[in-house]
Amino acid sequence: MRQKLLLACLGVLLLPKPGSPQSTLQSHTYRFEDLTSQKEANATFRPILDGMTRNGVHLHVHEVFLLPGSSPQHAHHHQQEEMFLVSEGEVQVTISGNTTKLGPGSAAFVAAGDQHQIANVGTRPAQYFEIILDPPAAH
Numbered sequence: 371m372r373q374k375l376l377l378a379c380l381g382v383l384l385l386p387k388p389g390s391p392q393s394t395l396q397s398h399t400y401r402f403e404d405l406t407s408q409k410e411a412n413a414t415f416r417p418i419l420d421g422m423t424r425n426g427v428h429l430h431v432h433e434v435f436l437l438p439g440s441s442p443q444h445a446h447h448h449q450q451e452e453m454f455l456v457s458e459g460e461v462q463v464t465i466s467g468n469t470t471k472l473g474p475g476s477a478a479f480v481a482a483g484d485q486h487q488i489a490n491v492g493t494r495p496a497q498y499f500e501i502i503l504d505p506p507a508a509h
Contacts, residue, residue: 395421412440428504436496441489451503452480454488459496462489
């Protein structure tokens with residue numbers, strides 16, 4: 371249910387125009403069952419959208435289905451801002467050395483440059499949505 375709510379909220383965002391080098395997102399809706407997934411060893415990623423907003427921000431949104439005891443990557447930092455929206459399971463988020471366990475309905479925001487990592491610390495798969503905002507100056 372939370373995934374459908376998130377997708378409905380994303381419907382006000384924009385879909386890339388074909389053929390443009392830095393596609394501007396257009397208003398569009400995204401049906402979860404129509405999205406394709408990419409499976410890796412410990413996680414399945416489902417890209418939802420990727421492009422430039424009309425305000426010049428690069429926006430990337432995807433869903434992650436993470437197996438118990440795993441993490442999609444080691445602790446890292448970058449110039450994009452990130453938000454994790456947890457919909458199922460229990461994850462542990464570490465931001466700049468501070469660790470917090472989060473369950474369904476919880477969120478974490480990572481400011482640009484902060485070292486961070488997310489891991490599934492539960493006994494069942496975790497599902498979360500990751501929203502990445504890349505500022506115009508970084509392009």
